[in-house]
Amino acid sequence: MSDSFPFDHADPTLLLNNIASALSHDVRTPLRHTTQFLEFYERELAAGNIEKAADYLAVVKESVVQSYAMIDGLIGYARVGRDLDPPENADLEKLTQTAIDRVRLATEVEAIDFAFKGEAMVHGHHIQLLELFYQVFENSVLFGRPEIQPKIRVRSRKTDGGLVITIRDNGPGLPESHHKMIFDLFHKISHPNNPGGLGVGLSLARRIAELHGGSLRVAEPSDDANARGLALELILPAAIESEA
Structure with missing residues (x-):
């Protein structure tokens, strides 16, 4: 991990490529649906089929809402690392506790x-x-098992390369074929708890980790035969001792 803080050295080409890819496919899809179903709406309205026209209009509204949400997600993704105060040492335990408290409020x-x-x-x-x-x-x-209480364990250890943080939940886990794709912008996995998810969250998390000079990936399988759920390995810079 570099001694200099890496927010000043983010790769703008990679960022632009990711955004261009998302715009060319993921954002265009609901916009294409909007145009198509508007034509259907106008056709049925002209024919006097009010109920059918209303159904098509509902699809148009849903596509517009989805497009706005995706654009907001892209803006948030692109703005990571901008207009920030200088980095400083922070208490990881307090950070994670604050984050989980906010999740409790947001997810109810x-x-x-x-x-x-x-x-x-x-x-x-x-x-x-x-x-x-x-x-x-x-x-x-959001992607846990609905029949059981969500359980999240965070374990952190210091190495020469920084802090290695393992985050494990007790959800249904993830097929190995999805281990890399879950970090792709707008990659979505169908789940009854979160049918309208956009697939931005883990992409955003990985981008923040990388802009800190770290990484975020699916952890290696556990030796514990009873271990269930998804485990992520996060690497971040350790505290600077002169500031501790």
């Missing part, structure tokens, strides 16, 4: 079993790191 799921253990000091931008953990934790809750 109060009974989240959460625990943190390990090295607690990290170096970075407080607001961005809070957003990273919020997105990861919210993903665990």
Whole structure:
């Protein structure tokens, strides 16, 4: 991990390529539906089929809402790392606790079993790191198993390369074929708890990690035969000792 803070060295070409790819396919799809179903709406309205026309208009409204949400997601993704105060040491345990409290409010799921253990000091931008953990934790809750209480465990250890943070939930897990795709912008997995998800959260979390000079990926399988759910491995800069 570089000694200099990497927010100043983000790759703008990669960012533009990701956004261009999302615009060319994911955002254009609901816009194309809007145009198509507007034509259907006008046809049925002209024919006097009011009920059928209303059905098509409902699809148009849904597509417009989805397009706006995707554009907002792209704007948030593109703005990561901009207009920030200098990085500083932060208490990782407090960051994760604040993030899980916000997830409880946003999802209206109060009974989240959460625990943190390990090295607690990290170096970075407080607001961005809070957003990273919020997105990861919210993903665990929204894609959990509806019949059981959500459980999230965060374990942190210090290495020469920074802090290695493992985040494990008790959800249904994920097929290996999706391990890389879940971090792609607008990649969505069907789930009854979150049918309208946009597929932005983990992309945003990974981008924040990378702009800190770290990484976010699916962790290697656990040796524990009883381990269930999804485990992510997050690497972030450790606290600078002179600031501790």
